[in-house]
Amino acid sequence: MIAADQVLLGRDTLLAATGHHPYARHALWRDRAARGWRRDGAVGWLLPPEHGPAGGALGAAGPALDVFAGLVADGTLHAGQWLHLPRTDPAEVAGRFTVARLDEWDFLWTTAAPPEQPEEERVVRLTEADHPALSALIDEAFPSTTSRPGDPRIVDWYGIRAGDRLVACGADRTRGDIGFLAGLTVAPDRRGRGLGAALTAGMTRALLARHDQVALGVYTANVGAIRLYRRLGYTGTEPRTSVHLG
Numbered sequence: 300m301i302a303a304d305q306v307l308l309g310r311d312t313l314l315a316a317t318g319h320h321p322y323a324r325h326a327l328w329r330d331r332a333a334r335g336w337r338r339d340g341a342v343g344w345l346l347p348p349e350h351g352p353a354g355g356a357l358g359a360a361g362p363a364l365d366v367f368a369g370l371v372a373d374g375t376l377h378a379g380q381w382l383h384l385p386r387t388d389p390a391e392v393a394g395r396f397t398v399a400r401l402d403e404w405d406f407l408w409t410t411a412a413p414p415e416q417p418e419e420e421r422v423v424r425l426t427e428a429d430h431p432a433l434s435a436l437i438d439e440a441f442p443s444t445t446s447r448p449g450d451p452r453i454v455d456w457y458g459i460r461a462g463d464r465l466v467a468c469g470a471d472r473t474r475g476d477i478g479f480l481a482g483l484t485v486a487p488d489r490r491g492r493g494l495g496a497a498l499t500a501g502m503t504r505a506l507l508a509r510h511d512q513v514a515l516g517v518y519t520a521n522v523g524a525i526r527l528y529r530r531l532g533y534t535g536t537e538p539r540t541s542v543h544l545g
Contacts, residue, residue, distance in 0.1 A: 305337040307344075316342045317357050321408045321512050322537045324476040326355050326383065338362040341385070345375070351452070351474075353380040357537070360385040368395045371544065378544050386538035399545035405525065407533035408477065408514035412507055413500040414531070417493050418459070422501030425456040425468070432465040433458070436486060446470040446482030453481075457502050459494055467494045469502050478506030478513035495524075499531055 307313050310333045317323040327333050327344065328351070335344030341363040343356035353376055356363035363384055370376045378397070389401055425433065430448035433456060437447060446453060452472050459467040469483040480502050485494045499515075506513045515533065517524050 304339065307335040307337060307342070309333065313342065313344050320357055320537070321477055321514060321535060322355075322357060322406050322539075324512070325406070325479055325514055326352075326475065328474045329476070336366060338366055341366070343367070345370075351381075352383045352541070355383040356385060358385060360387040360391075360540075364391065364395050371396060376544065380544050382542045382544065384540045384542060387540045389540075392540065392542055396542060397545040398542055400543035402541040403519045404516050404539050404541065405519055406514060406516055406537040406539055407525075407528050408512050408535040409503065409507075409532040410512050410535075411532050413503050416497045416500040416531075418497040419501045419504075421459045422457055422498055422505075423460070424505075425458045425465075429456065429458065429465065433468055436465050436468055437482070437484065440486050441482065441484035444482045444484070446472060457498065457505070459498055461489070467498045469498050471502065471506060473506065473510070476510070478503075478510040480506070480513065480515040483515070496527055496531065499528065503531065 307316055310327045313327055313333055313335045314323055316337055331346055333344050333346055335342065339362040340359035341356050342358055343354060343363050343366055345354045346352065354367060364387065367376065367382055392398060392401060433448045437444060452474060453470045454473050455471040457469050458465050466489045467485040470481045472481040473479050483495065483499060503513050517528060
């Protein structure tokens with residue numbers, strides 16, 4: 300049971316409650332039922348958890364923790380599920396939940412096309428025939444990513460080739476109203492040559508042709524990547540704490 304000041308039913312109602320925040324436009328899938336709440340400066344929601352997090356929130360962290368802790372206590376939420384919360388002190392999270400994993404990351408977004416990058420013209424859209432090469436590159440360069448060939452959340456793959464070899468790749472994992480980039484990686488022996496910038500710029504430009512905003516997620520500790528994304532125009536920021544319930 301959701302204990303809140305106001306129960307919010309439906310995606311449109313939740314988007315309006317957040318002021319159509321870019322993170323809500325991304326997290327609230329177009330084809331998923333959503334129900335949520337407003338409480339003391341926080342807006343939160345629950346989603347069917349088949350292919351993503353079970354819940355999320357924007358605004359004040361404390362009230363969001365209160366509501367989600369109540370949902371864990373009454374059995375609505377359980378071990379193995381993910382919550383995407385406003386940035387919260389890890390000690391405070393650990394005091395309210397059994398935590399299997401906690402990640403701190405930033406949701407970044409842009410509304411403007413990036414500056415042209417050297418080698419950007421090498422970015423191409425990939426096909427199913429490229430899946431074996433994608434898998435090999437991801438296993439080598441970014442084995443911890445959850446974006447992999449065959450993932451039903453992925454709309455398209457993009458990449459850069461050097462001859463017959465795939466040396467950089469990224470996924471279009473758009474699911475809401477704004478474009479979303481995920482799984483961006485470059486082969487270890489090709490890093491430091493501008494391919495990450497070229498890939499990000501090319502994908503951003505492609506998605507801005509279909510969406511008014513494009514976003515991505517980056518671990519807060521990855522200051523080098525954040526610096527690159529800022530240079531490419533990703534100036535909107537929403538700090539996040541993700542919790543895998545234990």
